[in-house]
Amino acid sequence: MTATRIREVALKHFAKNGYEGASLADIAAEVGIKKQSIYTHFKGKDELFLDLFEKVQAKELNFVADYLQRHKHRSIDQLLYGFLIQYIDCYEQDDNAKFFLRTVFFPPSHLYEVIVKQGYYHLEKLETMLIPVFDQALADGLITPDVSRDTGTAAFLAVMDGMFVELLFGGAELSLIRIEASWLVYWRGIKK
Amino acid sequence: MTATRIREVALKHFAKNGYEGASLADIAAEVGIKKQSIYTHFKGKDELFLDLFEKVQAKELNFVADYLQRHKHRSIDQLLYGFLIQYIDCYEQDDNAKFFLRTVFFPPSHLYEVIVKQGYYHLEKLETMLIPVFDQALADGLITPDVSRDTGTAAFLAVMDGMFVELLFGGAELSLIRIEASWLVYWRGIKK
DNA sequence: ACTATCCTTCCGAACGTTCGTCAGGATGAT
DNA sequence: ATCATCCTGACGAACGTTCGGAAGGATAGT
Known part of the structure; x- marks a missing residue:
């Protein structure tokens, strides 16, 4: 299927060069077709971009x-x-995380509303998934009652963000060092 | 001085739209001149951009x-x-941090080497400035010897990164909440 | 079995617009 | 008269997009 090939290549280009920096001509060239042919599968650049984002x-x-x-x-x-x-291992290889973070942090201005809204939804979902983990741990007495579930969750999300930054900037090796340090301090900070 | 006006406006546009997304015509229009006049003060887009970055x-x-x-x-x-x-307060008013982070995380491809090199230099400098702080605190017995100065520094830089992410994404209010949580856990993690 | 029809996929050519850039001239202050 | 500054005008290149048509496969009618 050509459409999925286009998606694969476009994801790579959008991750590396951003929305404005990626050109349909370059994407098409790497797929092995002309840029006009992209319009057979997608209505335009925006639809392709948003389809990927979704x-x-x-x-x-x-x-x-x-x-x-x-x-x-x-x-x-x-x-x-x-x-x-696992996140470090998993997201070294493909461009998913890079594309997602780049898009959420620096969305193309004419798609700002859509993307920021999805970004908040994403954050909300993450919190929803993590809070029960902290509730359970608090109930089991594994972490200190001095740190509320909301605080623990927020701080963990911040640790994740720090990891993303390091993944984007320094790659997997540097991330690992940073995560070791972050985790050591974080766990000391919440454990009973 | 027109040159500084151009710099001010360009910084704003680069921060908001990135290198590719910002156009000299738009910048010039906001300054109140024609885009060709930018060339009186700068050799071209790259020189303006790198001048700002520096x-x-x-x-x-x-x-x-x-x-x-x-x-x-x-x-x-x-x-x-x-x-x-203080960083959160400072960040809100000007576009410095946003421009810097955007450029370092997602540099325009044809300037990749220069910028990444400067990024590592930046990180190195930050570490150099923070390590003495932890050394002193360790000597004073304010933080636990279980957390080495390197670990404490790395984890603090990660907290900073988490703050940057939140600043970029959620703005100052959300950052404050996240930072409160991060700091509470972080300090519990390193204090004696 | 043969033909007519339709649909999908792709491409050549061109569209209008915007991009960064360069050359040359007008203006005004020193 | 020199110089810096900003202008008009124009340049080639790249951008996303549109249109018309060519090629091929599948389907249905005879």
Whole structure:
């Protein structure tokens, strides 16, 4: 299917060069077609971009949900730390996270409203998934009551953001060092 | 001076729309001149962009250095927490941080090498300035010896990154909430 | 089996617009 | 008279987009 090929290549280009920096001509060239042919599969640049954004966001949320479901038996420290590590491993290879973060942080101005709205939805979903984990850990007495579930969740999301930044900027190796440090301090900060 | 006016406006446009998304015509229009007149003051778009990048980076480093110098008498917790808070206040008014972060995380491809190199230099400088703070605090017995100076520094830089992300995405209000949470956990994690 | 029809996919050519850039001239202050 | 500054005008290149038509496969009618 040519449409999926276009999607693959476009994701790469959008992740690397952003919306304005990516050109349909370049994308088409790498697919092996002319840029006009893209219009057979998509109404235009915006539709292609938003189609990708939608799919990638769903993928990101699924990744988190799947992980939490698969490892829900783990203790909270193993669960959260493992999550960070797995994220680094998983998102070194493909451009999903890079595209998503770039789009959410710096959306093309004419799509600002749509994307920021989705960004908040994303954040909300993440919180919704994480809060029960902290509730459970608090109930089990694994983390200190001095840190509320909301505080623990917010701080963990901040740790995640720090990891994203390092992934974007320094790559997987540097991220790992930074995450080790962040996690050590974070866990000391919330454990009983 | 027109050159500084151009710089001001260009900074705003680059921060908001990125290198590719910002056009010299728009910048000139807001300054109140024609786009060709920019060439009286700058060789071209790249020179303008890199000139800004250079100045902004110096400003960012000066901000940190100044703050640490001015408040070196403070205890480490007041010093670091105050730094985070001040950054949020400062960030709102000008586009320096936004431009800098956007450029460092997602540089225009044809300037990739220059900018990434400067990015690493920036990180290195930040570490160099923070490590003595942790050394002192360790010597004073204010933070636990279980967290090395390198770990404490790395984790604090991660807290900063988390703050940047939130500043970019959610604005100052959300950042404040996130920072409160991050700092509470962080300080619990490193204090004696 | 043959033909006519339709649909999908792709491309050549061109559209209008915007981009960054360059050359040359007008203006005004020193 | 020199100089800096800003202008008009124009340049080629790239952008996203549209249109018309060519090629091929599948389908239906005879």
